[in-house]
Amino acid sequence: MKRVLFLVLISFCWADHHGSNSQVYHDRIIHRIHENGPQLVVEVEQAKVISHRGGNATLPCKFHHESVSTESLSHKIRIKWTKLTSDYLKEVDVFVSMGHHKKIYGSYQGRVYLQGSSPNDASLVITDITLEDYGRYKCEVIEGLEDDTAVVSLDLQGIVFPFFPRHGRYNLNFHEAQQACQDQDAIIASFDQLYDAWRSGLDWCNAGWLSDGSVQYPITNPREPCGGKNTVPGVRNYGYRDKVKGRYDVFCFTSNFKGRFYYLIHPVKLTYDEAVQACINDGAQIAKVGQMYAAWKLLGYDRCDGGWLADGSVRYPISKPRRRCSPTEAAVRFVGYPDKKHKLYGVYCYKA
Template identity: 80%
Template sequence: MKSLLFLVLISICFVEYHTLNFQLEPGRIIRIQENGPRLSVEAERAKVISHRGGNATLPCKFIRDFPAAGSASHKIRIKWTKLTSDYLKEVNVFVAMGHLKRSYGSYQGRVHLQGASENDASLVITDISLDDYGRYKCEVIEGLEDDTVVIGLDLRGVVFPYFPRLGRYNLNFHEAQQACQDQDSIIASVDQLYDAWRSGLDWCNAGWLNDGSVQYPITNPREACGGRNAVPGIRNYGYRDKDKNKYDAFCFTSNFKGRFYYLIHPTKLTYEEAVQACLKDGSQIAKVGQMFAAWKLLGYDRCDSGWLADGSVRYPISRPRKRCSPDEAAVRFVGFPDKKHKLYGVYCFRAQN
């Protein structure tokens, strides 16, 4: 009898309060309604993978269990935003309501709704840039009803460590961002560094990531890198002062549109001669990110040390061999020599119009 009375009381409370919100975990709320959800949004997959210069469709569709209202105040509004690395801010990407559509910032002219059906809110992004990488939120609103879903846009590419001519541990967070940008890349994310570590990246110097944390990947534990008896993994210094603390940077780059090549020249060159030689050949002196992309994504292999735009000298080896990185495929770093030394060739890059 008591059990029956308890069930009746629960039923009365459930009818009385049409919607109950239960906070199960940060950012996730489950809504229980008297007659179930009236508007729901879903995505067929949580992540889409593309590359720089390519296209991507971020899936999103909405389901209603009520007929569309005829008044203008109940028109469906679709809003796409990009979540920032600190997850506290959102950047407007695209908004549509009926025939009214608007894109924002760098997305103007590059985004539109797929519109495969009347319930399709999927977003198409064309000519993808490195900055497009990240997490996007699809929000559908109709009257007092709304729901959201988050989809990640991942890019095929390569993570590489970077420090400037000044030496290691000379970049605050903002300088690290700029240093990556100057080398045709962006500052890497935690997920990108993790994927690079799983692919074998081993680097014993801490570097900034895009969320403001400082970390480094170790596949071969040793005394100077957390201890010989430590397990392989990503060492994490935590979040640091973006203005005062100084470290290296981990950069990420993807496919490029153009041609990366070693310039055949009759003599070795100083840095300035290298810059001019590429210009004379209709190109520009290549950047570090372009060398890493050519090496990792195109299998570029050349056992000739050459100048790059930042004043460093490097060469890419995809097929390890004697005298040319015998132990591993890698971009070999010679250093930042005196720019007046006439000891090296040059790598050039010709952008595709």
């Protein structure tokens, strides 16, 4: 068994020698350490691994047995990888290995395996990474009655973007917010992802859902409608809200994609339905909001033409600010949700 440390704090008191009512307190600490030291130790070389959607990643994890060689115990070793959820109370099974017996769970089927570079290597390789793979993973090694764990985070290169649907701001409960992000080729963002986006300059004055059920928004330029102009920059926190009754916007996260995002050159402007069909005729589909953000942020896509997107919005991405095209900042510019029957815009397509 592992070392057991008992820390006992004993407080006792007595009156002073002068008979006053004041009392003198003394603490006595007793340490008791189990004679058998730790046998099984699990370690990670780095606490965070960074990859991207469609890429591969190796989550490091190694173990050693202090009194017995690892080789002699390898047939008894059980290695288990789980993913920690945002509420930290639940774990999702990913991979279990014991000798020649291995089991892979859920969406990880066919995409994970142990690196196995040495007898004490429990590192997990994840291939064809998805947006949902983002998060914290626990490596647990068990040998007999002994076990130890370590945690590794898988971070993804990508971008956080705010989103609200066609019917207006503050109209999504938590579950609708999750679906809205999925519909735009994204996932609902975590606090860490929003915080990193804030540090990179994201400023947005409307509160949105995050993956842990909290509602927050990032402010880099304090002003009166956004918490007050005399407040400090930061991520404003509304706290945890009712996931069914609460109504807010949402912050989504997306990463690299395997495909081509482009503005369709077309002789005339299009209605929304005509835009959808024009992309289909070109062997593609109308692009999603997340795909535009990914192309803009990760590929430097730049186009000064407003175009329809799948959610019925019209936007355009500017990587090189210039007159009449987002003159002050690089950004994905939002035109709005026009009447879908108006032939006023082009269209952005995505070809997988």
